[in-house]
Amino acid sequence: MKDGAPQAAAPVRIVPVWIVLPPRALLLDIAGPLEVLRRANVEQAAVRFEVRHFAARTRVMSSIGLALEGAEPLPDALPDDALLVLTGSVDAVAFGEDPSDGEVARDERTIVAWLKRHVREHHRLVSICSGALLAARAGLLDGHACTTHHTVCGELARLAPLADVLDNRLYVEDGNRCSSAGVTAGTDLMLHLVAGLTSGAVALAIARHLVIYLRRGGADPQLSPWLEGRNHIHPAVHRAQDAVAANPARAWTLAALARVAGASPRHLSRLFNEHAGMSLPDYVNRLRVSLARELLGHTRLDMERVAERAGFASARQLRRAWRRSFATPPQQARGVDARA
Numbered sequence: 001m002k003d004g005a006p007q008a009a010a011p012v013r014i015v016p017v018w019i020v021l022p023p024r025a026l027l028l029d030i031a032g033p034l035e036v037l038r039r040a041n042v043e044q045a046a047v048r049f050e051v052r053h054f055a056a057r058t059r060v061m062s063s064i065g066l067a068l069e070g071a072e073p074l075p076d077a078l079p080d081d082a083l084l085v086l087t088g089s090v091d092a093v094a095f096g097e098d099p100s101d102g103e104v105a106r107d108e109r110t111i112v113a114w115l116k117r118h119v120r121e122h123h124r125l126v127s128i129c130s131g132a133l134l135a136a137r138a139g140l141l142d143g144h145a146c147t148t149h150h151t152v153c154g155e156l157a158r159l160a161p162l163a164d165v166l167d168n169r170l171y172v173e174d175g176n177r178c179s180s181a182g183v184t185a186g187t188d189l190m191l192h193l194v195a196g197l198t199s200g201a202v203a204l205a206i207a208r209h210l211v212i213y214l215r216r217g218g219a220d221p222q223l224s225p226w227l228e229g230r231n232h233i234h235p236a237v238h239r240a241q242d243a244v245a246a247n248p249a250r251a252w253t254l255a256a257l258a259r260v261a262g263a264s265p266r267h268l269s270r271l272f273n274e275h276a277g278m279s280l281p282d283y284v285n286r287l288r289v290s291l292a293r294e295l296l297g298h299t300r301l302d303m304e305r306v307a308e309r310a311g312f313a314s315a316r317q318l319r320r321a322w323r324r325s326f327a328t329p330p331q332q333a334r335g336v337d338a339r340a
Contacts, residue, residue: 013047015197016082020111021055021071022089022134023104027062029087029128032187039206040194047198049083056107065095074110078118083193086115087186088129088149112137126193127179128186135179136160145174149182187212192227200226204245225290225325229276229283236261237275240268241283248287249311254280284311285321292318296333303330 017037019030037049055071062068078084115138119125127135132148135141136159145164148156153167166172171180171189180189187210195203204226226245230238240261244252257280258265272280292310295301301309307318322330 010046012045013197015047015049016079017049017051017085018078018082019051019053019085019087020074020115020131020134021053021060021068021087022111022131023056023060023107024089024091024093025060025062025068026088026090026129026183027064027066028183029131029186030062030068032184033085033128033190035210036187036190036194036206039209040198040202043202043205043209044198056110061093063090063093065093074114078123080122082123084119084123084125086125086127086131086134088131088183108134108137115140122176124176125178126189128189129180129182132156132179133159135177136163141177141179144177145172146177146179147172147181148179151182195227203227208242225286228286229278232275234271234275236263236268237271240272240280241276244284244287248284248291249309251311252284286325288312289318289321289325292322292330293333296330306330 019034021030034051037051041048053068053071054074055068056074058069058071058073060068060071111134115134119138119140125135125140127146127148129149130152132141132146133152133156135146136156139160141156141160142162145166146156146160147153147166147169150167153165156163157165169181170185171178171192173189173192178189178193180186191203191207194206230241232238240257243257243260244250254265254269258268261268261271263271269280272278272283276283278286288311292306292312295306295309299306303315303318307313307315310318312318312321319330326333
């Protein structure tokens with residue numbers, strides 16, 4: 001291609017997301033994860049999430065008594081690349097007219113039968129809260145680790161005796177089977193999935209916009225450095241982490257971060273080790289190394305300039321920090337575009 005000629009735009013990856021709504025659908029199980037996907041389409045353009053809603057009937061009563069209209073009938077086929085999401089339900093609707101028990105049971109049986117017919121091992125199945133019970137009744141969690149709301153973990157174990165039910169996790173990802181604990185944990189799981197499909201930086205931007213924290217379960221696969229150490233709920237530590245993530249290259253001092261966190265320097269150091277599982281300098285250096293890796297992969301900057309932009313005093317300091325995270329030298333992170 002000649003210099004100055006326009007380059008073709010990178011193709012957009014389309015991810016079909018099919019939401020199956022049970023009767024008495026727990027509204028937060030739907031709204032939380034879907035707001036993550038809606039925002040993901042705003043924050044980046046490389047991956048587009050296209051959402052459709054399906055149910056046993058076109059009108060579904062939600063947990064708060066608000067009727068959800070316009071759901072599509074359960075389809076005759078399931079695309080291989082679909083992200084299938086099963087949301088949870090409640091025992092009774094809080095306000096408004098509640099469907100009869102017989103109608104609820106009938107709709108649940110319809111959904112379970114549909115799952116048995118169409119979902120295969122290669123399909124990516126995501127259950128939110130008690131949605132795992134529908135997956136279990138369809139035999140889709142057998143041989144997998146999984147979780148659900150703490151009040152129904154026992155029922156999940158009874159319905160899926162061949163599954164490994166974990167009762168102390170925000171969410172669990174085991175192959176193509178993903179499951180989350182109660183209610184808001186579905187948002188945590190969707191942030192985790194979006195981070196894998198786009199990037200940790202995108203997931204962090206979404207979490208900031210939604211004013212929630214990024215967390216991860218202790219047994220989940222290693223995430224990017226942007227998400228490490230976020231499996232806690234201490235607000236002071238999150239404030240410090242958010243500040244560093246927003247500008248890793250800044251010359252952060254313990255005193256400056258303590259002011260951001262609203263704690264004394266000594267107390268912040270103790271809190272950071274306790275809740276993030278690492279020291280504050282280690283956290284800063286991991287994000288700087290990650291930033292340097294991105295620069296090496298996408299620019300032609302020499303090592304000194306990369307080190308400077310990532311917040312290191314020298315290329316030697318960058319290499320020293322790099323060795324703590326990677327076995328291979330920084331030069332091997334050079335991307336094709338940067339070498340061209």
